[in-house]
Amino acid sequence: MGRVIGLVAYHVFKESVRDKVLYNLVFFAVLLISASYLIGQLTAGQDVKIIKDLGLAASSVFGLFIAVFIGVGLVWKEVDRRSVYNLLVKPLRRHEFIVGKFVGLALTLAVNIAVMAGALYAVLALMTWMDPGLAKVAIEAPVMDPQVLKAFALLYVQLLVVTSVALFFSTFSGPMLSAAFTFGLYVVGHFNTDLAHFENVVKSQAAAWLGKALYYILPNLAPFDVKAAVVHGQPVSAAYVVLTTSYGLLYAGAMVALAVLVFSRRDFK
Amino acid sequence: MTLALETETLTKDYAVGFWRPRPYRALDSLTLQVERNEVFGFLGPNGAGKTTTLKLLTELIYPTSGRISVLGKPPGHPDVRRRVGYLPEAPYFYDYLSAEELLTYFAGLFGLRGAERATRVSSLLDRVGIAGERRLPLRKFSKGMLQRVGLAQALINEPELVFLDEPMSGLDPLGRRDVRALILELRDRGCTVFFSSHILSDAEALCSRVAIVVGGQLVTSGRLSEILAFEVSGWELVMCDLQPAAVESLGSAARKVTRISEGRYTIEVGAEAEPERLVGELRARGGRFVSLNPVRTTLEDYFVRQVTARQAAPPAGRVMPEG
Numbered sequence: 001m002g003r004v005i006g007l008v009a010y011h012v013f014k015e016s017v018r019d020k021v022l023y024n025l026v027f028f029a030v031l032l033i034s035a036s037y038l039i040g041q042l043t044a045g046q047d048v049k050i051i052k053d054l055g056l057a058a059s060s061v062f063g064l065f066i067a068v069f070i071g072v073g074l075v076w077k078e079v080d081r082r083s084v085y086n087l088l089v090k091p092l093r094r095h096e097f098i099v100g101k102f103v104g105l106a107l108t109l110a111v112n113i114a115v116m117a118g119a120l121y122a123v124l125a126l127m128t129w130m131d132p133g134l135a136k137v138a139i140e141a142p143v144m145d146p147q148v149l150k151a152f153a154l155l156y157v158q159l160l161v162v163t164s165v166a167l168f169f170s171t172f173s174g175p176m177l178s179a180a181f182t183f184g185l186y187v188v189g190h191f192n193t194d195l196a197h198f199e200n201v202v203k204s205q206a207a208a209w210l211g212k213a214l215y216y217i218l219p220n221l222a223p224f225d226v227k228a229a230v231v232h233g234q235p236v237s238a239a240y241v242v243l244t245t246s247y248g249l250l251y252a253g254a255m256v257a258l259a260v261l262v263f264s265r266r267d268f269k
Numbered sequence: 270m271t272l273a274l275e276t277e278t279l280t281k282d283y284a285v286g287f288w289r290p291r292p293y294r295a296l297d298s299l300t301l302q303v304e305r306n307e308v309f310g311f312l313g314p315n316g317a318g319k320t321t322t323l324k325l326l327t328e329l330i331y332p333t334s335g336r337i338s339v340l341g342k343p344p345g346h347p348d349v350r351r352r353v354g355y356l357p358e359a360p361y362f363y364d365y366l367s368a369e370e371l372l373t374y375f376a377g378l379f380g381l382r383g384a385e386r387a388t389r390v391s392s393l394l395d396r397v398g399i400a401g402e403r404r405l406p407l408r409k410f411s412k413g414m415l416q417r418v419g420l421a422q423a424l425i426n427e428p429e430l431v432f433l434d435e436p437m438s439g440l441d442p443l444g445r446r447d448v449r450a451l452i453l454e455l456r457d458r459g460c461t462v463f464f465s466s467h468i469l470s471d472a473e474a475l476c477s478r479v480a481i482v483v484g485g486q487l488v489t490s491g492r493l494s495e496i497l498a499f500e501v502s503g504w505e506l507v508m509c510d511l512q513p514a515a516v517e518s519l520g521s522a523a524r525k526v527t528r529i530s531e532g533r534y535t536i537e538v539g540a541e542a543e544p545e546r547l548v549g550e551l552r553a554r555g556g557r558f559v560s561l562n563p564v565r566t567t568l569e570d571y572f573v574r575q576v577t578a579r580q581a582a583p584p585a586g587r588v589m590p591e592g
Contacts (some may be wrong), residue, residue: 083363088327267329
């Protein structure tokens with residue numbers, strides 16, 4: 001089972017490499033290096049914070065685009081072009097196909113995030129090397145702060161949740177609708193906490209229950225965003241990272257399971 | 270009799286319409302038996318239910334009712350998956366892979382590794398005639414070349430039973446000859462070949478048995494020799510030393526008379542004519558008997574007759590009535 005999933009996953013990764021998806025890393029590096037140069041000219045003492053913020057924000061945006069735009073096509077493209085016919089008659093069960101697709105995109109995202117994190121640290125190291133006085137100015141958090149890795153780790157788990165949502169929609173819907181739904185859920189996911197306290201602002205009990213239900217059903221993505229805390233040197237505990245990661249993996253797992261459920265019953269007309 | 274494939278009252282309905290979906294019967298109570306090691310032709314006009322049947326047999330779609338047994342097991346059984354091959358109609362593969370990479374990927378799904386996998390891939394690429402293009406991305410392949418890749422991937426596991434959906438489509442005459450040879454080679458190796466087609470000459474050249482479906486229903490199935498053996502549509506008589514007057518005396522008894530050379534004629538008469546009496550009469554007029562052959566119905570004649578008869582019949586209503 002693992003071997004077959006691995007093969008499917010490897011080919012998702014291979015396709016994204018050959019489709020030049022990883023070229024976004026070059027844009028990322030160029031953006032970061034040129035921004036660090038410009039910001040260095042404009043600000044005094046704040047440049048490390050801004051670079052970290054920019055690096056994390058850019059990683060989040062690039063990662064989101066990859067997760068959504070590749071995610072919504074993962075299954076839909078195979079069904080639409082009928083290449084799935086050749087695969088599913090082979091010793092590859094439908095759930096293995098879905099899980100393989102998810103793992104493949106997770107692998108692509110992992111490479112992306114790892115390279116982007118590496119690039120951010122490289123730019124920070126370069127800045128310190130060019131201006132050794134920088135370390136003294138950065139009082140809230142060290143320039144080469146290992147906490148940034150926690151932000152990248154949580155960003156990655158968040159992208160896994162987004163990927164699983166995109167994959168789920170991809171099993172029964174076209175890419176335009178899937179992308180719209182996934183982006184919609186991404187935005188809603190950042191304001192999810194408000195739904196939990198919906199009862200404080202509405203009188204109707206039914207509306208309050210609906211808010212509560214949606215709070216549990218929709219993904220809660222705000223806890224994955226620790227950019228501000230990390231940039232300003234506020235501690236992000238290991239327990240928080242573990243708990244948030246566990247929630248993310250559980251949610252992604254549930255979405256993949258739903259995708260399997262839909263896909264397993266599907267007729268390929 | 271060992272069966273490679275068996276279906277029993279296999280039926281498939283699709284839902285038509287968005288707001289008030291109504292079932293559309295794509296396949297209606299198909300009962301078929303395919304023996305092992307035979308080449309079975311599944312024939313029918315466009316929209317007859319051929320591809321639907323093949324998708325049911327490979328579990329790409331699920332039946333509404335009925336039973337399927339492939340190599341003695343349900344079609345989705347992992348053991349069946351390992352032992353069958355399938356070429357979909359107008360196959361499409363991944364643009365980013367080459368033919369060699371695609372076959373290597375698919376071979377991996379069957380657990381083939383290392384040298385065995387490389388040898389299998391290489392020999393199949395040779396066999397279907399695209400060894401020279403093995404490293405070319407599949408997006409640069411023509412329709413005919415993709416069809417050849419499709420055949421190669423269907424045979425990657427050396428299947429016991431192979432389903433081919435319109436295997437000749439998109440192929441030039443040379444390609445069709447190659448595929449015919451390949452199908453016969455598979456049969457000689459002990460493989461059962463089940464193929465759908467609307468090209469009847471291919472079926473006539475390859476199949477031991479055929480089934481004809483029209484409008485989702487089985488019209489007939491059986492050995493080609495049984496279906497066509499007694500379908501004599503007329504007689505072709507060749508006589509020589511015939512005087513023109515003798516030929517003219519045939520009148521309307523002859524359907525067609527063709528002069529081959531001086532005194533030598535081919536005379537075609539209908540099935541209802543008594544050829545022995547005709548030969549006797551012409552011999553009495555000085556003619557000499559050369560040969561007499563029955564004109565048999567071709568599969569095409571038979572097919573056209575069956576299909577037109579079925580289509581002329583009052584519509585059975587493939588969109589099922591409500592209630």
